[in-house]
Amino acid sequence: MSQKDPCQKQACAIQKCLQANKYIERRCEDVIRDMRKCCEVHESSVCCSGFAKEHKSKDTKTLIQ
Structure with a gap:
């Protein structure tokens, strides 16, 4: 049995x-x-794939400026 994604509830709430x-x-x-x-805590969450990239790009922009 597969585990439920830890951030699926939040992803569904966004869609709704x-x-x-x-x-x-x-x-x-x-x-x-x-x-x-949720994505800060569960970086490996499939639901967080777009949020994780966004978070990392913000960090990079901060370092560059």
């Missing part, structure tokens, strides 16, 4: 929020923030 709010991201900032927090 975006659909309910006509894909206006600013209306879903709280659930997106929850996803980022």
